[in-house]
Amino acid sequence: MNFYDLNRHGEIGANSIYLQIGPFNILVDAGLHPKKMGYDALPDFEPIEDVDLDLIILTHCHLDHLGALPVVSAHNPTTPVITTAPNEMLAPRMLRNSINVMKRQRQEHGISEYPLFLHRDVAQLSKQITVQRFERGEIYLKGKEQIEVILHPAGHVAGAAAVELVYKHRRIVFSGDVLFDAQRTLPGAHLPQGPVDTLFLETTRGAKGRESGRSRSTEVDRLIDKVGQILDRDGSCLIPVFALGRMQELFKIIYEARNFGRLPNSPIYAAGLGMDICNYFDKIRRRTQLIDFDASILEKMKVKPPEPKMRPGRDLAKKGIYLVSSGMMVEYTPSYNVAASLLPHSSNGICFVGYCDPDTPGGQLLQSKDEESYFFNALDYNAPIRASIDRFDLSGHADREELVEYAQTTDARAIVLTHGDQSAREWFKNELSKRMNHSVVLDPETLVCHKI
Known part of the structure; x- marks a missing residue:
């Protein structure tokens, strides 16, 4: 498997991972960087400019995962966008609001390229959405090859999914943004169990653990x-x-x-x-x-x-x-x-x-x-x-100890660190390397092809 982290600035921002698994070209998420403006807020899509994507997968509807998706779907108008039923309902509303915000920012800051997409692009994206139920695998074909996609509840926010890809008995799991604790509006995460070949793991809260005695x-x-x-x-x-x-x-x-x-x-x-x-x-x-x-x-x-x-x-x-x-x-x-x-x-x-x-x-x-x-x-x-x-610590992200413990249960051959500031990734890399010394722990360089 080859993959590229398309988030040009790294850390937490325009989340987007491009995968080459056998003959399949797959994109997981396409977000906007919340602290950047204009084209600089987009992922760097250069590695997929001449690629026909076979599948696009949306984990959830926060704009750092969703916000650039209409740009991708406009260039891949026949590619299914796989996601959950709540995301199918929420994504168009979040994106329409984003267009309005960009139009306002164009006037306030003189950003000529805003909006980065239009309402017709959101309408096109909506036509491409393919809803999958949680924990019900779907098989996708390309020639004589097949890949199975399974979505698992990730907590975090309504519709949030962890993604499991199964190709020739190899299991690749994206945690997405995870919260194991139940919220008042939805239950906690139920992620796929091991053994897993490759785990893409969020690291949002790696820089600091929860204070002792607090939950x-x-x-x-x-x-x-x-x-x-x-x-x-x-x-x-x-x-x-x-x-x-x-x-x-x-x-x-x-x-x-x-x-x-x-x-x-x-x-x-x-x-x-x-x-x-x-x-x-x-x-x-x-x-x-x-x-x-x-x-x-x-x-x-x-x-x-x-x-x-x-x-x-x-x-x-x-x-x-x-x-x-x-x-x-x-x-x-x-x-x-x-x-x-x-x-x-x-x-x-x-x-x-x-x-x-x-x-x-x-x-x-x-x-x-x-x-x-x-x-x-x-x-x-x-x-x-x-x-x-x-x-008050009501974060939608799991504590770092919880994520490390989950990673251990997967017995993953390789762990790829995503969605975290550099200090957070360093803590995870050090901790996982100590506790899972048989695993390869990778903090990927952006826009570089990694083979694992």
Whole structure:
């Protein structure tokens, strides 16, 4: 087997792996890099420019895995795009939103190549999607050769799949993005067991382990207690969330906490793409029973949109819980604007519930929380830091120890490290080399053909 990592910048970003397995040309994911702009955000597709892809496989609908897929499908209009039923429903919605964002960025930043694809490309992609049920293998033929594709539930987010490829009794497994713990909206991962020939393993959380004595369940308890404290002191609580997955889980956490008397029935404000995704989750629940989210809880909790006009530094008159994107408090997003209003007032609080890249405003605020002020560059406003700032580990990714233990169960001949910053990959390489000294552990160089 030969493979190329097409993510030109490496680390976490425009995830895309090209495989040559026997006569089959297979692409797993095609994402956009969240910190790059224009063509630089795309994978480098040069190794597949003159290749007719036989199969394209989509693991899940976060844009770092999905966002460049219309570019690939436009050049391979007859190639099946294999994915799960939730992804079939979610992918077009996420991509249409991405087009709108790119059009706005074209105006704001003068990026002439935006949008990188159009609505007709999304429509073409939708025609190519081939839905597979979890843990039901499908055989694909090329001449006299055949390959089996099996999708396994990976947790992480609705529709997320690990991918197993079986070719001539050789098993190749892509973990995808994995969460073994159950979330309030969906069960945890159930990955293929060993023996496996080659394992492509995500390494997102390799740089740091979970703090001793803490689990996802204890972190949810800490979050509920903190939100309650903020509301008790007549403050507002901002919870920056990702629109896909995290917003829906937080709605369920708050709804259940209210029902058990752990939180008061204070107002909840939310808006944007995440609210639309709530309706998609409800449809997925009714059609597939693969997730547990009933959109009627929004009406029961009387969720309202936040006030349209906010001024930096002026506290919000409507007190309550603000559940808005982006999860990393990116500039120009609702969470960025709400934070600029809440931060100077000691009764308020900001609760981060997932990973924040250090280069994003959310990551910078977490690093600056013990300082006197934080500068909101997009608003030209220097805010005194008086609100409480806390982080809770509700990541959608498995702990590094869990992933190493899983890798050991596969007894893989070769392990390829993916989807992680360099320090995270180095930890995995060192740890796996010690515990699985019979295995080849590879941190692949990007855009280079590797044979394993």
